[in-house]
Amino acid sequence: MREITFTEATLEALSDAMAEDPSIFVVGEGIGERGGNFKTTLGLYDKYGPMRLCDTPICERGFIGMCTGAAMAGARPIVDFMFMDFILDGMGELINQTAKMQYMSNGRLRMPMILRGCIGIGNSAATHHSGSYYPIFAHIPGFHVALPSNPADAKGLFTTALKSDDPVFFMEHKLLLNHKGPVPEGEYAVPFGQAAVVREGTDATIVALSVMVYHTLEAAETFAGEGISLEVIDPRTVAPLDVDTILQSVHKTGRLLIVDETFMPCGIGAEIAAQVTARGFDDLDAPIARLNGAHVPTPYSPALEHAIVPNKDTIIQAIRDLLAE
Numbered sequence: 001m002r003e004i005t006f007t008e009a010t011l012e013a014l015s016d017a018m019a020e021d022p023s024i025f026v027v028g029e030g031i032g033e034r035g036g037n038f039k040t041t042l043g044l045y046d047k048y049g050p051m052r053l054c055d056t057p058i059c060e061r062g063f064i065g066m067c068t069g070a071a072m073a074g075a076r077p078i079v080d081f082m083f084m085d086f087i088l089d090g091m092g093e094l095i096n097q098t099a100k101m102q103y104m105s106n107g108r109l110r111m112p113m114i115l116r117g118c119i120g121i122g123n124s125a126a127t128h129h130s131g132s133y134y135p136i137f138a139h140i141p142g143f144h145v146a147l148p149s150n151p152a153d154a155k156g157l158f159t160t161a162l163k164s165d166d167p168v169f170f171m172e173h174k175l176l177l178n179h180k181g182p183v184p185e186g187e188y189a190v191p192f193g194q195a196a197v198v199r200e201g202t203d204a205t206i207v208a209l210s211v212m213v214y215h216t217l218e219a220a221e222t223f224a225g226e227g228i229s230l231e232v233i234d235p236r237t238v239a240p241l242d243v244d245t246i247l248q249s250v251h252k253t254g255r256l257l258i259v260d261e262t263f264m265p266c267g268i269g270a271e272i273a274a275q276v277t278a279r280g281f282d283d284l285d286a287p288i289a290r291l292n293g294a295h296v297p298t299p300y301s302p303a304l305e306h307a308i309v310p311n312k313d314t315i316i317q318a319i320r321d322l323l324a325e
Helices: 006-020 044-048 060-072 084-098 134-138 151-163 212-224 243-253 268-283 302-307 312-324
Strands: 003-005 024-028 053-055 076-083 114-119 144-146 168-173 180-182 196-199 204-208 230-234 237-239 256-260 289-292
Touching (some): 003 006, 006 024, 060 076, 076 084, 134 144, 134 168, 196 212, 204 212, 204 312, 289 312
Parallel strands (some): 024 053, 204 230, 204 256
16 A cells, blocks of 8 residues: 555545535635645645635634634635644634534534644644643534544544534644555545554553554564563544443453543543543553653753653553553
8 A cells, every 4th residue: 555644644635525525625824825834735725726725814713713604604614723732812712602503503503614733742842832732622512633643544534524514623743744654545534433453462451642652552562572462542533532442452451551642630541541440440450540741831942842741661661560550
């Protein structure tokens, strides 16, 4: 199978969908002729023109509100935020309008809207360009939240988002954008709420989110050399969250570690731990463990930046601690 990058995979899905559906348009800063800061719309301006690739000024709340109205009227807007941090200026529109409109209209109005942008720590992007925030949006009823970790899932999840009648956050870790992997040609979709078992094992279950999938797989290889078998699960979406796949794994392994770059308090790991405890307590042979990024603003210094996020070595130590319980 051919290999393309994460960004090329989502661009392929977007270009094909725009060719089929004239109601899809994209707004964002620099997404027109320039093709986006991360090449997320590269070449689409020449194909579809300025009415469907709309460069905006720096006015996030304004164009979130505009696109919410457009979705209510039957269009399918995509808001490309470049960095997810920039979405914070539009929280009032998002939570009080975008998320609630279908309920407030008793289902008469739909909200087919994608909100995409880069997340995560890396490349000395510092504290205004390194946020993820998916625990916040997973908390709000009305939103879907997708966290693809590889190019194939990126295309498949984006295809699902493009066909959804609900608002979808599509969050792309900046360290994954140039990552290459096998991607099927043609249209295909990855369903929301269906986790992937990316490595099978019997001694412990590791749930890893976004870029942490790769660090965890590297750690699993180290343990394989010691005769220890680890199962690695990628949730792929956190709203909806596939807890059933995690429970099935824990039933087999008896141990669970959740690895997430975002902050520990009130995070996705806390939700997973609570649901597994409630529904699978008798399967646990040890307390559920969590490994998160430090609860601090993101520093600019590369050395400090590296120190605040989980990596292969810290994941290995967390697994050793879990196995010792």
